[in-house]
Amino acid sequence: MKKLKYILSLVLFVTMTFTLVGCTKPQPTEDSHPLSKTEVIIGTVCTISLYDNKDSAIIDKCFNRLRELEDILSINKLNTELDKVNEMAGKEPVKVGDDTFTVVAEGLKYSKLSQGALDITIGPLVKLWGIGTENAKVPTENEINEKKSLINYNDLVLDEQNKTIFLKRQNMIIDLGAIAKGYAADELAKLLKANNANSAIIDLGGNIFALGNKPDGSKWKIGVQDPENARGDSIGFIEVINKSIVTSGIYERYFEANGKKYHHILNPTTGYPYENEILGVSIISDKSIDGDALSTTLFALGIEKGLEFIDSQEGVEALFISKDHEVYLTKGLKDNFNLTSGKYKIKN
Ligand code: FAD
């Protein structure tokens, strides 16, 4: 029941996001009415909208590709490739296909880069908390300590030549929740372009890829969700061409117990959700896998360290929203973010 409510609320959010994207078009033309389809897949609501191509077979190809990725990368389904890697933890390396190898390799890269603030071997803790499922609960201290000891990306071994993945210790689990939607968005963008659809919005549960430009040649206007308001209410918008916009936050996937909210981005050091001043952080990048990895990483690092970290990365921009209703922007966004809500102010 809880899950149904969660999915329904996501549907509403996506619908309203699109209303927003639609509303912000200065002069909608006949051609700008997209061909859209929505499905619940990879645990979230996914919508693909084509603006310059009316062939619904292309959208079907995209959803088939999403299903294919879910069938190999999920830890919520049985017999996925990732499941096999996790089952063979402590036993032997597992040969995998290109998708799994690429996503795990990218995940390992960002685990190293963030020094474990993002760690894709977080699986045991994610399963223990069960946030976003009907079984969400606050674990005991003993349970947390036991699972925490299983998390360490240094015990994840990739063999590039043989395309194998090995978790060195039994019961270790890789969870790609922090990055796989980004990879999926990039794959769909490639697929769309290969099928002559060059003006499209891919929305994978709020992970947006704005492909190409609008049919009239202008930029897409993408609303930034107000974390405290009804879904679809934005604090402002950015204008982009051919960019990924990915957000990590504490307001979509959480549960409440003993008067406290527990969100889903977990600190591998404490075993509890990260506690900091961030409501949400959005990353604008060329590749969505980078945006997805970085949004989770920056959430983990907090605003000050996050701003420093993102400055060291080429070609990516970030927008933080704090619990004090302050907005922090990287340099490249200062002329591109349009604040429309009076409740928030730009801080830097
Ligand atoms: P992000 O900020 O991008 O990532 C947060 C997620 O990353 C957490 O939910 C957790 O999974 C993981 N994580 C938490 N802390 C850390 C950390 N410190 N380091 C690294 N990772 C961390 N959800 C369902 O409810 N049902 C499903 O059937 C389902 N199937 C899925 C199938 C696939 C292939 C994938 C990739 C995910 C699936 N999910 C499912 C999860 C869901 O779609 C999203 O991954 C989840 O909502 C988090 O995405 P996000 O963008 O909101 O958060």
Ligand code: MG
């Ligand atoms: Mg992420």
